[in-house]
Amino acid sequence: MCDQTFLVNVFGSCDKCFKQRALRPVFKKSQQLNYCSICAEIMATDGLHENETLASLKSEAESLKGKLEEERAKLHDVELHQVAERVEALGQFVMKTRRTLKGHGNKVLCMDWCKDKRRIVSSSQDGKVIVWDSFTTNKEHAVTMPCTWVMACAYAPSGCAIACGGLDNKCSVYPLTFDKNENMAAKKKSVAMHTNYLSACSFTNSDMQILTASGDGTCALWDVESGQLLQSFHGHGADVLCLDLAPSETGNTFVSGGCDKKAMVWDMRSGQCVQAFETHESDINSVRYYPSGDAFASGSDDATCRLYDLRADREVAIYSKESIIFGASSVDFSLSGRLLFAGYNDYTINVWDVLKGSRVSILFGHENRVSTLRVSPDGTAFCSGSWDHTLRVRKTSFHFAV
């Protein structure tokens, strides 16, 4: 399988702002200069709007937002749950905790499954990153990061490495070795450098590239081998808290969510934002693509989860209840996309019927906030991590039909 190649920009000092960024060539009065993507964007609009004032720009932005809403509303001909009216309702679920992974000394902040559907990597506030065999609950690897609050971790597609980062503002890759004589920390490779905390990271289709999200308001794509910045994504107005890559069949896009209440869909090649959605009322803590790649779900501090349909270009469902008042920290879909699992700050996990919009189950067990939640690659189980220092792996024992 060949790796996808992205346009590798020249990396260096921008001719306008002098910052070290990924550069692209621009032509000014037939002279070639190298600008970073932000300065290039500004230059493209320079000179065309000589008599603009702040006020005229603001009103233009407002009227465009109004137009966008209008266009989106035209296609809002039915609700999703109406389309799904005749779909059989789900009955009662029994979802049991099959494994409890204990060993972290502090809050579990993030976890990820290995493609082998068995191994899990998790990271914690105490700086430890642990690789577990979820079948046996054995700890296979452990590494102590030089920083606390390791907010992001990810398993490489090959299963041979993990990536993690947090308050150190970096994303580092550790090759996994079973050689007892080798010190995992010695082989550490620093890949990404942000100017604020790392909130999320994910390998792309291969071990060669990593996508990161940061408290500095940007996302970035990096080459693991050289540590070079391949593309940066600017547009969020505040910290970016989460990201998710589109399923490989759908192409080169990813979605990010941030403290600006926006969810943005990006084209990885061009660095451009393709679509943006701003319907949440607070920070978006988690975003996850629908298995088909045509939609994505988000979980927010406003205590709701929402489904956004990319082809209808709008929000199509809200998963909420008056009794749920704490933020949703993490969301993921079951294999078919019928169920949405969401972990909340009130220590529970709510299971939602994606099509009908109703809650089908509420799961207890954690003794503090649920901070992270992922369904296994083959969809047989899901794992949740919590501020109670543990991870729980759960399965559906029974589904009693209505």
Next chain:
Amino acid sequence: MMYQHWRGERAGVLLKRGMCESSLQSLMAQDLSEKELLRMEVEQLKKEVKNPRAPISKTGKEIKEYVEARAGSDPLLKGISEDENPFKEKGTCVTS
């Protein structure tokens, strides 16, 4: 605009995420003027207005069909028998 709000709110955001004050990192220096930021926002909105869109009656139907096609093989939806369960309770060993 959003940007000015952001700088003030960032401290609040980090505190809200449960971190102690001493670990706040320095804010990113972003020296774009408000006018430049607004101009970029206007250009972005112009692009987004032109995005192709389809009605929910069509796209929602496709989501529903996607689910129905795969519901039968969704282990978290259907539940799986104990034989196939890799996480089933470990049995006790009996030695003779």
